[in-house]
Amino acid sequence: MSPLHHAADLRGAISIGLQEALRGLEEALADLTDAQFRAYPMAGEESIALIALRTLQDLDEHAVITQGGRPTFAHVADWAPGLLSEAADHRDDGALPSRDQVLDWLAAVRASAERLLVAASEEDLHGERSAEGSWPGSAASAYLASIYHAIDQVHRIWLLRGLLRATGKSRLEVLREATTPSTESAQAVAELHYGAVASGNLFVWRATLIRELRSPRRVAGVAPWTWWEAGRRAAEAGASYRFHREAEGDDSSRRLLFARTGGAIGAAGAEDTVSIHLALTDEGWRVNAAEY
Numbered sequence: 001m002s003p004l005h006h007a008a009d010l011r012g013a014i015s016i017g018l019q020e021a022l023r024g025l026e027e028a029l030a031d032l033t034d035a036q037f038r039a040y041p042m043a044g045e046e047s048i049a050l051i052a053l054r055t056l057q058d059l060d061e062h063a064v065i066t067q068g069g070r071p072t073f074a075h076v077a078d079w080a081p082g083l084l085s086e087a088a089d090h091r092d093d094g095a096l097p098s099r100d101q102v103l104d105w106l107a108a109v110r111a112s113a114e115r116l117l118v119a120a121s122e123e124d125l126h127g128e129r130s131a132e133g134s135w136p137g138s139a140a141s142a143y144l145a146s147i148y149h150a151i152d153q154v155h156r157i158w159l160l161r162g163l164l165r166a167t168g169k170s171r172l173e174v175l176r177e178a179t180t181p182s183t184e185s186a187q188a189v190a191e192l193h194y195g196a197v198a199s200g201n202l203f204v205w206r207a208t209l210i211r212e213l214r215s216p217r218r219v220a221g222v223a224p225w226t227w228w229e230a231g232r233r234a235a236e237a238g239a240s241y242r243f244h245r246e247a248e249g250d251d252s253s254r255r256l257l258f259a260r261t262g263g264a265i266g267a268a269g270a271e272d273t274v275s276i277h278l279a280l281t282d283e284g285w286r287v288n289a290a291e292y
Helices: 010-029 034-038 048-065 084-091 101-121 120-128 139-164 171-179 184-197 202-209 223-235
Strands: 239-249 253-261 271-281 284-290
Touching: 010 101, 010 120, 010 139, 010 223, 034 048, 048 101, 048 139, 084 120, 084 271, 120 139, 139 202, 139 223, 184 202, 184 223, 184 239, 184 253, 184 271, 184 284, 202 223, 239 271
Parallel strands: none
Antiparallel strands: 239 253, 253 271, 271 284
16 A cells, blocks of 8 residues: 555645546556547547546646656647647547557656655645746645546546447446435535545545536635645544534525534534535536535
């Protein structure tokens, strides 16, 4: 087991997210032929190869280079987000690296990211990176931004795999079945949200958020990755949550109260309440604000 999994702090939470993202990308590329890897199965969509290369380059940028490491592999501008021309959809991708080469780079990024994260102190993670061209925020937020981005791209790859019939069921379908409560009630989604942050399951926690908050960027001044950090700090301090009551709500929004036990709230066994706000979206009930 990686030594990162023994850390009971922000570093440990980041480690879990990184491993989920890297393992998800690795699984999404498994068993593909190079022809499938480079194919364009959907009009207006990129190939799995380009998505994987851009995702891995982003992880290398934010989880390695921004953290003080050297590039794990040679980056190419055409793989960077926003730099692909419209004609890129029709170019010959035979010049792109093979799937096996990308998996080798993935293993190298994983090793470099683990080494740097093990060496980082809590102060390092909260401190801002000032190197030219680096992430304009804390080291922790750079890690989380790359994790969020990778999770999004893994979903895209599984959708394309489904179109290629490279798997019987897309991971997107599997994740939706695994993370969406059958009742689709606001309470069930809220319970899933708190359960995910308590167990360190970033995939599921993020799936409970409204679509706008799944971005790694700030939305109307809100930085959703700071919620994850706050929730994990409370969980590491021993906090647990159970539904208490509905405080207010209507057909399109609800505010629920949860009893929190443990964490930094005084005497052992003491309880206080935290609130969580949910909105009814086209995906069902989703979280748009939460306290931990």
